[in-house]
Amino acid sequence: MAAEQVIGVDLGGTNARLAVVDSAGAFRHRESFHSGAFRDAPQEALLERLAEALRALVRNAGGSGARVEAVGLGVPGIVRLPAGVVVASPNFPRWREFPVRAGLESQLPVPVVVDNDANAAALGEQWRGAGRAFESFLCLTLGTGVGGGLILEGRLWRGADGMAGEVGHVTVEPGGPACNCGNRGCLEQYASGRGIARRVREALAAGSESALAAAEPLTAEAVHRAARAGDRVAQEAFHQAGVALGIALGGLVNVLNIQGVVIGGQVSQAWTFLGPPLIEELCRRSYVAASGTVRVVQAELGDDAGILGAARLALRGAPR
């Protein structure tokens, strides 16, 4: 008998990536489309496009004799569980109080599970990536923003409203820059791609010399390239991101005494510049980290973490 198959979807702000995944975590078919084009489109348009891509994958799997049992979807933003209603999404601002799960289920022959994308990434790393080594760990995704997912004793901790793990909005600098969550000095203002770019722009405005003055667009990738080439402004931006991460994680490790922290996302590619100040600051801020067993490691799955985690959700069924 064929292994059970599901579809995992990572709905990113730029690209939606879908895959048929079997119960062992192997990829069968992949599909993707440009989700960024739907940012300001009517809320139904992105849902329709998703449903179309999902129906094609279900048919495709059927053609090769397998049956898709369920769909798991990771969405950037706040998701109310288990209803699968997207309360708000920074990438898709039209999705406010939008019943994504019900909308997809009305168009598909299989059940759908919806969760936050950072939670999905944590589940993916737990299943097939760097999280396999830990019973309890925090998974951070340093992308355009900073996402977090918390696995405690093997289970995803969703909290009272499904909003647990928002590490990106932990305060690291009380008087720091305003964040679009309403707070000031959030971790996200320092350790995200946007935060890195802002730090570089500030240094340039203050008269620092850097090859990045000519960089357009000023992305975390461009800053990483400059850092590797020895650019001090670029290296300083990642150093500061590492320190900010160490401050935030110090408090969290003191509270949770987790065994591991798994760090992924585009910004984490600059680990050479980010990792050492992070670990130094973490040990300075947390006696639990300094005297304990916590390990801080890079994620292993890259962009596939979110798809695999969403597939894992689909295999397990809706959270209760």
Ligand SMILES: [Zn+2]
């Ligand atoms: Zn914030």
